[in-house]
Amino acid sequence: MSRLIAVAVAVVAAAATAHAQPAPIASAPDPAALAPAPAATAPPAPAPETSPSSPPAAPDPAAAPPSADDMGDQDISAQLGLATGGHLTPGGLRIAGHYLYQLSDRDWFDGTASFTFGSGGPACFRDRSNTLVCDHGLTDGTGVEVAASIRRMFTPQGQFRPYARLGIGIGAVRFSGDDVSGVAIPLHGGGGVRVKVAPEIAVVAEAELALGFSNFNQGLGSALQLGFAITAGAEFRLR
Amino acid sequence: MRTAMIAIAGAVLAGAVLAGCESNAVSRAVGARCDTSDDCDERCLSSGADYPGGFCTVSCSDRTDCPSDTTCADVEGGVCLFTCDNDIDCTFLGDNWGCMAVDLHGGGIKVNVCRG
Numbered sequence: 001m002s003r004l005i006a007v008a009v010a011v012v013a014a015a016a017t018a019h020a021q022p023a024p025i026a027s028a029p030d031p032a033a034l035a036p037a038p039a040a041t042a043p044p045a046p047a048p049e050t051s052p053s054s055p056p057a058a059p060d061p062a063a064a065p066p067s068a069d070d071m072g073d074q075d076i077s078a079q080l081g082l083a084t085g086g087h088l089t090p091g092g093l094r095i096a097g098h099y100l101y102q103l104s105d106r107d108w109f110d111g112t113a114s115f116t117f118g119s120g121g122p123a124c125f126r127d128r129s130n131t132l133v134c135d136h137g138l139t140d141g142t143g144v145e146v147a148a149s150i151r152r153m154f155t156p157q158g159q160f161r162p163y164a165r166l167g168i169g170i171g172a173v174r175f176s177g178d179d180v181s182g183v184a185i186p187l188h189g190g191g192g193v194r195v196k197v198a199p200e201i202a203v204v205a206e207a208e209l210a211l212g213f214s215n216f217n218q219g220l221g222s223a224l225q226l227g228f229a230i231t232a233g234a235e236f237r238l239r
Numbered sequence: 240m241r242t243a244m245i246a247i248a249g250a251v252l253a254g255a256v257l258a259g260c261e262s263n264a265v266s267r268a269v270g271a272r273c274d275t276s277d278d279c280d281e282r283c284l285s286s287g288a289d290y291p292g293g294f295c296t297v298s299c300s301d302r303t304d305c306p307s308d309t310t311c312a313d314v315e316g317g318v319c320l321f322t323c324d325n326d327i328d329c330t331f332l333g334d335n336w337g338c339m340a341v342d343l344h345g346g347g348i349k350v351n352v353c354r355g
Contacts, residue, residue: 125271125278128292128333135266 070161070196071108071153072237075100077204081231083116088134088182088214088223090141090173092118094231100151110151110165116143122177124218132219136175145171147188164191165208173214173225186212186225200237206230264331269309269319271295284315291335291355296320301345312352313342320352329353 077098085091096114103109118141124134149167167188174181192206212225265271266280272292273283279295286293296318297304299311305319312320323329323338330336332353340349 123267125265125267125295126273127265128270128272128331130272130292 070202070237071100071102071194072200072239073102074238075108075235076238077233077235079204079206079231079233081229081233082139083118083227083229084138085116085118085136085141085227086138087136088141088173088175088180088216088220089136089184089210089225089227090116090118090143090175091137091139091227092116092141094229096231096233098235100235103150106153108151108153110147110149110167112145112147112149112167112169114143114145114147114171116141116145118142120176123175124178124180134175134178134180134220140177141173141175143171143173143184145169145184145186147171147186149188153194159195161194161196162191163194163206165189165206169210169212173216178218180216180218180220182214182216182220182223184212184214184225186210186227190229194235202235202237203232204235205232264308265295266306267295269296269306270321270332282318284318287355289314289355292333294320294332299344302343310350310352311344311346312350313344314354317344320354323351323353 075098077096077100079094079096079098081094081096083091083094094114094116096112099111101109101111118139119137120142121140123136123140124132127133147167147169149165151163151165154162154164165188169184169186169188171184171186172181173184188208188210190206190208192204194202194204196202207228207230210225210227210229214223214225215221216223267278268280271279271294272286273279273295274286274293276283278293281297282295284290284294284296296315297306299305299317299319302311305311308321309319310322311317314320320341321329321332326337329338335355336353337355338351339354340351341354342348343350
């Protein structure tokens, strides 16, 4: 528990640090900024002469950071998809909203709010030793969660730009048919691909695995959280 | 790109493993303890000498109506009970359960099932 909290704090701290130190903007270097400062006792240097035979080097497109091509400093995304759970992990229709904030050339902070809507039939029972056992299906239960992740964008492959995402969340889980509720703390790992379709709009599709633990009422105590989700949606550049 | 594909493949594999997890022998349909039918998928055979601790089951007209490892016993109007060869086969249901012969519902033969 304390280790997961420490990881969460580290993720938030990393995001805050990056916020305080915005990523450099990909542009041609300013010669004035790169020139060495003149010594205080040195005589004034003659004005540099521009030689037509040595024009300033043009920026190499291949060396430009990937962040300069399509994503903004801030993006928002709405996604829809399917989540599968089982046992005490909710599954069903997944609706998620993302807020992306650029941390570095390749990394974005990804704040996510997601909702999972599954069926609500009862699936818990008392086994022969009188212990409550819950055996929900892959698309049972409901859940709401907020998560903080880091999204790393990889080099574009033609029109497609793949990415990986890693983060941690906290959420509430409920299986109404059994009156079972709990709190879950899952780690998220996954990846996806982003395709730019308009100057400020992209289509995204991603798959993720959630693995963590949860604590439930009704005497169920702690339980494993293990779920898988595939979502797709649109991403909008804010600035 | 390769890293992303590996991550997605790993996630798919883990999902498949999750989907393949098995539950234990008893279920809400047949075998769970119960006090009322709300504790079961269909009906509860109340706790007593015949069904110590209560027994969730489903009604049946023949053995094809019953889940695996159970058969349609001609008791309580026809219900699915676990099949057995001897008393040891019934110990997973708890104390005071044993293996005994009853009529097969709609079959005209005897079958061995777990009862109290």
